[in-house]
Amino acid sequence: MTLLEHTYAIRNLLSKGVASDDTQYSLRLIAHFLNVSRAILTEQKSDRYRYLSEQSFQTLCVPLEKGSIANCCDYPNAGCVLLKSKIKIPKFLTTRSGDFIKIMTLNGDVIGKSSILKNKLSKYSITNKNNKPGWFILNDYLYIMNNTDLEVVLMSSLFENPSDIDQLNCSTSTNSDGTSTSVCTDIFENEYPIEPDLVEGAYKKTLDLIRFSISLPPKDKENNAQDDQVSG
Numbered sequence: 001m002t003l004l005e006h007t008y009a010i011r012n013l014l015s016k017g018v019a020s021d022d023t024q025y026s027l028r029l030i031a032h033f034l035n036v037s038r039a040i041l042t043e044q045k046s047d048r049y050r051y052l053s054e055q056s057f058q059t060l061c062v063p064l065e066k067g068s069i070a071n072c073c074d075y076p077n078a079g080c081v082l083l084k085s086k087i088k089i090p091k092f093l094t095t096r097s098g099d100f101i102k103i104m105t106l107n108g109d110v111i112g113k114s115s116i117l118k119n120k121l122s123k124y125s126i127t128n129k130n131n132k133p134g135w136f137i138l139n140d141y142l143y144i145m146n147n148t149d150l151e152v153v154l155m156s157s158l159f160e161n162p163s164d165i166d167q168l169n170c171s172t173s174t175n176s177d178g179t180s181t182s183v184c185t186d187i188f189e190n191e192y193p194i195e196p197d198l199v200e201g202a203y204k205k206t207l208d209l210i211r212f213s214i215s216l217p218p219k220d221k222e223n224n225a226q227d228d229q230v231s232g
Contacts, residue, residue: 003163004188006199007031010206024214027188030206033213034192035161037205039093041198042158046095052158056193057100058165060155062087062142069138083144089137090164092157102156103135103142111135111153114145163187 007030012018014025046052067084092099103111114134133147144150159165170184194202 001192002189003031003034003192004186006034006192006194006203007188010034010203013203013207014210025210030210031163031188033206033209034202035163036209037202038162038194038198039160040205041201042195043093043095045195045198046093046097049097052100053195056158056195057156058159058162058193060090060157060159060165061152061169062089062155063152064142064144064150066148067143069143081148083148083150085142087168088140089142089155090168091160093160100156100158101137103144104154104156105150106152106154111144162190162193166190 004027007027010030011023011025011027014030015023042052042056063086064083065086066081068081092101101113103113105111111133113136115136131146133150134145135153136143136145142153142155144153166187167184
């Protein structure tokens with residue numbers, strides 16, 4: 001099901017019937033709380049060590065460029081030039097089982113997770129004399145070590161906001177004047193990545209979150225009421 005189908009279903013549940021055009025429940029508001037509900041329930045399911053299907057995972061195309069670690073290697077003889085993602089990596093879900101991140105080349109070769117320290121110590125390994133490509137994330141950027149030839153990698157994970165991935169994966173078209181334009185589909189028309197057995201629970205939690213947010217008194221009225229109590 002698409003995000004649009006999910007949000008329409010939830011809005012109809014809120015309205016207890018087909019929602020009118022002037023309803024107070026916007027689709028973007030519903031989508032926000034649906035994302036929150038999906039993240040909570042997915043993490044809870046993983047924490048119970050239950051299987052997560054591929055339907056919850058998304059793949060992001062990550063372009064790379066030569067860079068340095070947090071811009072702190074731009075010194076003579078620093079020797080720490082490596083590949084750095086051109087984009088910040090969107091927030092991903094973290095559970096007891098880990099972050100589920102898998103980095104692959106376009107050929108399907110999997111790059112293992114590593115660190116600068118582990119990379120330095122690998123030269124002392126008896127079984128591995130050659131440093132293998134490895135990745136780590138720092139300050140929301142992806143870094144690839146021991147390979148400066150890659151131009152792009154694929155990142156598969158459980159991301160907090162599925163729409164972020166849809167927007168970053170937009171295709172590019174070339175205009176007649178040689179300039180490029182991003183071509184993005186409407187986020188509501190994309191398939192929504194959620195476990196089938198979590199849909200009902202996500203609907204219920206989304207309804208609860210929206211009703212709770214709407215039931216809260218406006219902040220100015222709340223402050224006025226507190227002021228009246230103090231002055232009285």
